Amino acid sequence: QSALTQPRSVSGSPGQSVTISCTGTSSDVGGYNYVSWYQQHPGKAPKLMIYDVSKRPSGVPDRFSGSKSGNTASLTISGLQAEDEADYYCCSYAGSYVFGGGTKLTVL
Amino acid sequence: QITLKESGPTLVKPTQTLTLTCTFSGFSLSTSGVGVGWIRQPPGKALEWLALIYWDDDKRYSPSLKSRLTITKDTSKNQVVLTMTNMDPVDTATYYCALQRGRFGEAFDYWGQGTLVTVSS
Numbered sequence: 535q536s537a538l539t540q541p542r543s544v545s546g547s548p549g550q551s552v553t554i555s556c557t558g559t560s561s562d563v564g565g566y567n568y569v570s571w572y573q574q575h576p577g578k579a580p581k582l583m584i585y586d587v588s589k590r591p592s593g594v595p596d597r598f599s600g601s602k603s604g605n606t607a608s609l610t611i612s613g614l615q616a617e618d619e620a621d622y623y624c625c626s627y628a629g630s631y632v633f634g635g636g637t638k639l640t641v642l
Numbered sequence: 643q644i645t646l647k648e649s650g651p652t653l654v655k656p657t658q659t660l661t662l663t664c665t666f667s668g669f670s671l672s673t674s675g676v677g678v679g680w681i682r683q684p685p686g687k688a689l690e691w692l693a694l695i696y697w698d699d700d701k702r703y704s705p706s707l708k709s710r711l712t713i714t715k716d717t718s719k720n721q722v723v724l725t726m727t728n729m730d731p732v733d734t735a736t737y738y739c740a741l742q743r744g745r746f747g748e749a750f751d752y753w754g755q756g757t758l759v760t761v762s763s
Contacts, residue, residue, distance in 0.1 A: 586747040636687075
């Protein structure tokens with residue numbers, strides 16, 4: 535079971551929007567509506583930001599949104615803020631669980 | 643308030659068996675739909691899912707590590723234990739335990755702080 539494919543890095547200026555992609559296969563991302571996204575600041579534990587492709591836990595700003603098309607899921611962060619600078623990981627259920635390689639978001 | 647905390651050795655030798663304990667509070671692992679999983683992260687690298695145990699004692703393992711992993715629970719102690727055999731330096735990582743609840747689908751909505759395990763002779 536291979537890791538999901540994410541861009542190594544993305545960047546944007548405060549107030550802009552960025553989208554992070556997460557590409558898998560029909561056996562994981564494409565086969566289930568169980569994609570989740572995690573934010574991880576340096577030295578900290580991951581934090582759940584999106585579950586079930588597009589749902590937000592309470593407390594997560596509505597600037598964070600998720601979607602999926604075919605075998606690719608996406609996380610969009612609008613109105614970028616300095617505190618959004620972090621690593622982001624996607625995860626898909628596939629009978630077991632598979633994570634993406636992670637994307638470093640830089641807020642310029 | 644939900645908390646999870648990992649504990650275990652910080653240093654193990656190659657070929658040894660690693661035993662990690664996740665002690666949690668604020669929820670019960672006897673509640674329908676609840677599971678506790680283990681995820682690891684080598685320094686500077688990505689997250690990797692290892693294992694998950696559910697309230698009904700159903701267990702799931704990473705296909706690539708299945709032969710080396712065992713996950714168990716002690717509901718009375720609010721603990722989940724992960725053992726990994728035949729440790730190798732490539733297993734050096736921060737090991738996290740995390741909560742999965744049915745209301746969040748297959749996501750992990752609470753995580754422990756993680757514990758760094760170094761494999762070295």
